Amino acid sequence: MSEKVLMKGNEAIAEAAISAGCLYFFGYPITPQTEVAEYMARRLPKVGGLCLQAESEVAAINMLMGASSAGTRAMTSSSSPGISLKSEGISYIAGCDLPCLIVNVQRGGPGLGGIQPSQQDYYQATRGVGHGDLRLIVLAPSSVQEMASLTAEAFDLADTYRMPAMLLADGALGQMMEPVDFSVFPKRELPEKTWATNGTKGKRKKNIVNSLFIEPDKLEQSILARYERYAKVEAEEVRFEEVMTEDADIVLVAFGITARIAKSAIAEARKAGVKAGLLRPITLWPFPKKRLNELADTAKAFLSVEMSMGQMVDDVRLAVNGKRPVSFFGRTGGMIPSVEEVTAEIMKIGESL
Amino acid sequence: MNEGLIRPCTVVVGHYGSGKTNFAVNLALSVKRRHPEAPARIADLDTVNPYFRTADAAELLRAGGVEPLLPEFANSNVDIPMVPSALRAAIRAPGFTAVDVGGDDGAVALGMFRSELTAAGAAVLFVVNRFRPLIATPEGARDCMEEIAEASGLKPTALVNNSNLGAETGAEDVLSSLEYARECSALCGLPLLCHCYMPAVLPDLPRVFREAGLDEGELFPMEQATRQLF
Known part of the structure; x- marks a missing residue:
């Protein structure tokens, strides 16, 4: 497609995945991400792919592990409670060094929670999804265009580093409609999947995909090798956007839909004479900690704005490392912060400087 | 706007x-x-989408003298997919009744009122937008119309061209959709009701239409009624 189309964020994820060569989707319905599966169910059969509604989230994530083991591009998507169910399988996928995409269109929790947007799964995505020493590459789109572009990017990153990637969106981004241009995605050189269990054809030794290592020294070796790749991701794949940070006294840190609110709020604060700026992490892991630490040399204070009770704020504090005060403002449970309340928070910090 | 089709x-x-x-x-x-x-x-008959719905426009509707008939528990903790109880009576009530139906085969909820709607000679307007990928071609629009007719048991009676790219819609986008609308109209066998636009986004569109020798009477101006999340 060379011209823009109008899409829901969830549809943009699905179309971008198909454009990126993902032919296998395994999912289970849950608001507010169901349109991903609906779109896949309509489109994948027409392009020679398969969309399978599994009997549960647990089944879907294990099907994804199988499809990825065979070397295919494959994905699953869900919303918060469904990701909790998938977390055992995600750990197995990480332990098997399998590339794939897991989409979380977050809703309010804990428990069954609600269906309105939230960012309460930041800890889960960046630290606590599944047991064991493991990381996911976590990408946080902030527009419907990025729902598409970061989906394509996530597949490439996963393949490059042979690890699962997560797109951490929210119900607002999933449901809202914006124009999308699918003609602008860069393509990466990708390594061949020599490890895939896709048939030896009698020409090579068989491949084994496995996360079980009974001997602790072997398990430790496999983890150390994995962490070497993680170190490379941290060195090379950090992505963020900065808005008016050069002269900012107060730097807001916000991702996803919240970053859009923060952008409006810093403009309002500047009108009122307070120099505010924004750092928007696009990768939540790896987190832009180096850049935040540098900004702490010029900025006087930091404010993390989230749709949660404060989760990313921990990473902001670790990055700033005590150089400057870091405060937090958030709404939770499906409530979206208003530009007015974020602006008021900036003004309050401005008065204290 | 061809009012005879309402x-x-x-x-x-x-x-x-x-x-x-x-x-x-x-x-x-x-x-x-x-x-x-x-x-x-x-009446809100959308049992599919809990994010954008008629209930969000309740204030705007009441201010404009239009009574919203909403599912009894819309936007509350016991919100479930249900049909407003007043709808059956509203179909034959004096005055004007608009019925907002769920997307695609969400029109299945319409089927329970098929005989009443047919008896009342209801108009069934089929809305298209050429910037939506699955209905971006007249063939895609026809497939969608047939799916809706199958699900609801009701055949649409007129076409509404709502081609737009949201706040990024340009006059050329609307102009480029006219041919699509005509082709959809021919392929679906539906007369065209109107081309929609938002004066807040495209204040000059009627002038552009006039200058291009087009009938500005075919334009239907709309304001933003659904919720903007951000």
């Missing part, structure tokens, strides 16, 4: 995300403006 009971169907709710709300408000003496109401 009936006292007018149902709005279409592809998911084609702008049905926004159009239905604006249609009810415009009918009320033209016939202030007659009661007007809009």
Whole structure:
């Protein structure tokens, strides 16, 4: 497609995945991400792919592990409670060094929670999804265009580093409609999947995909090798956007839909004479900690704005490392912060400087 | 706008995300403006989408003299997919009734009122937007229309061209959709009701139409009625 189309964020994820060569989707319905599966169910059969509604989230994530083991591009998507169910399988996928995409269109929790947007799964995505020493590459789109572009990017990153990637969106981004241009995605050189269990054809030794290592020294070796790749991701794949940070006294840190609110709020604060700026992490892991630490040399204070009770704020504090005060403002449970309340928070910090 | 295609009971169907709710709300408000003496109401029959719905426009509707008939527990903790109890009576009620239906085969909820709607001679308006990928071609639009007709048991009676790219819509986008609308109209066998636009986004569109020798009477101005999340 060379011209823009109008899409829901969830549809943009699905179309971008198909454009990126993902032919296998395994999912289970849950608001507010169901349109991903609906779109896949309509489109994948027409392009020679398969969309399978599994009997549960647990089944879907294990099907994804199988499809990825065979070397295919494959994905699953869900919303918060469904990701909790998938977390055992995600750990197995990480332990098997399998590339794939897991989409979380977050809703309010804990428990069954609600269906309105939230960012309460930041800890889960960046630290606590599944047991064991493991990381996911976590990408946080902030527009419907990025729902598409970061989906394509996530597949490439996963393949490059042979690890699962997560797109951490929210119900607002999933449901809202914006124009999308699918003609602008860069393509990466990708390594061949020599490890895939896709048939030896009698020409090579068989491949084994496995996360079980009974001997602790072997398990430790496999983890150390994995962490070497993680170190490379941290060195090379950090992505963020900065808005008016050069002269900012107060730097807001916000991702996803919240970053859009923060952008409006810093403009309002500047009108009122307070120099505010924004750092928007696009990768939540790896987190832009180096850049935040540098900004702490010029900025006087930091404010993390989230749709949660404060989760990313921990990473902001670790990055700033005590150089400057870091405060937090958030709404939770499906409530979206208003530009007015974020602006008021900036003004309050401005008065204290 | 070809007003002969509007009936006292007018149902709005279409592809998911084609702008049905926004159009239905604006249609009810415009009918009320033209016939202030007659009661007007809009019923929310969308049992599919809990994020964007008629209930979000309740204030705007009441301010414009249009009574919203909403599912009894809309936007509350016991919100479930249900049909407003007042809808059956509203189909034959005096004045004007707009019915906002769920996208695609969400029109299945319409099927339970098929005999009443047919007896009342209801209009069924099919909304299209050429910037929505699955209905971006006339063939895609026809497939969608047939799916809706199959699910609801009701055949659409007229076409609404709501081609737009949201706040990024340019006059050329609307102009480029006219041929698509004509082709959809021919392929679906439906007369064209109007081309929708938002004066807040495209204030000059009527002038552009005039200057291009087009009939500005085919334009239907709309305001933003559904919720903007951000």
